[in-house]
Amino acid sequence: MLTNPRSDRVKAVRALSRRSMRARTGDFLAEGPQAVREAVAFRPDLVRDVYVTPEAAQRHADIVESARVADLWVNEVTPEVLAAMCDTESPQGIAAVCRALDLPLADVLADLPADALVCVLTNVRDPGNAGTVIRGADAAGADAVVVSDASVDVYNSKVVRSTVGSLWHLPISVGASVPEILAALRGRGVRLLAADGAGTTLLHDADLSGAHAWVMGNEAWGLPVEVRDACDDVVRVPIHGHAESLNLAMAATICLYASAEVRRTSR
Template sequence: MSEHRASRQPALTNPRSDRVRSVRALSQRSVRARTGLFLAEGPQAVREAVAHRPDQVRDVYVTAPAAERHTDIVATAVAARLHVHEASPEVFAAMAGTGTPQGVLAVCRPAALVLEDALAALPPDAVVCVLTQVRDPGNAGTVIRAADAAGADLVVVSDSSVDVYAPKVVRATAGSLFHLPLVVGVPVEQILAALGERGIRRLAADGSGRTLLPDADLRGAHAWVLGNEAWGLPEQTRAGCDDVVRVPIHGLAESLNLAMAATVCLYASAETRRRARR
């Protein structure tokens, strides 16, 4: 930490300061909406933010012990000319939204992506992941992480879903939030229409599907449309898709949960594309 001390202000030591309260308040959705900011907590999330999307990072806060443990994060942030603030353990505890803070967090700006622009930038064999009415933060974050791992080109989250910039969602993405394009806040009907206009096949992932995943046509550009954890996709949404696909269950399990089903579907698409690109 010594190599960048001269570039930083004195350590923050007052846990009741306005700055500390404003950072902690970002755990509230209304504050995130008003300020256009969100929190990325923990070394994994902050490492990916400063390395891959420094343009989205406004400030980095770190305790002295954490700075010594994670010199790569601090060095990358300083190289990107980001504001790095040392905070006392008391200040950091007051800022963080977790019970056991890890000493590193960043205040970030959401990526301002418009659906039409994001779709226009896709490759001809694009794989898109669409979340509709997904309410559980852990599920939403895990699906975004799975989409990243499977090499998806875009994630679109409907306006009826959980706020993807909520702290629990951000943590569940394990940094993948900063790896791939993300569009949020769009009505489901508008998403499906925009995909159709671009010639992107819409595949509803639902237990009611007649097409089994191994039989689904995953060639070319397509989007997986995923529904609510409890009730899946409504009939209107399924009707707006080009096919309804279900993951076959070979054992006695009643079903797969949302994140598991999404991962299986996305990796099936990834494998089909890998073979086609040979």
């Protein structure tokens, strides 16, 4: 049982709340039962250490059991130690240090099916938005998520939490520039659909057959014109009422689900 909230080990875990330390170590902290459960279930090879309070070990016995079956280190800690490790105010008694799971862009795009569905996030800054879009991409059955440079770090604790485990469910690439991403997708025969309120094609008129990627922009200012111009089509979700717009996560989810529905009916 780890009991000292000021130990070097606790400090080393806590330091992962800083992006610079995550970049240097290649590790990040998954906080809370949903994230830890999915990490252990989907990518136990990437889990370095599980930390759990005695109380949470009882409440989430399934996670602890899965972790032990996967030969992972499960460390009992006091609530004070866990709180000192975590960024989240209420980590619900469990957290895990995980290895970064992103893959090079080429690897993520290597094995796409003929009717691939890809979600590209460019310059997304809000952690909750980014995480919710990744969750939506997973739910819609997307084959890959690509996050551009100048976006929020996907290993930020708020992003991880907002994905509710989806971070471990599908291949993800981070850090490439937008031109690199668009060129790589085009090279794989993936059509590029910019999702933007400035689009002239309404979603229900868009061609969603075959391999395509939804390119999403920043939550406040959308996609710059040069990115829109580099795409095959610029598509907007119709606004039927008086709302000025939809937020990024809602628009992305509607677009991804429209694609999923076309894919479902044509498969």
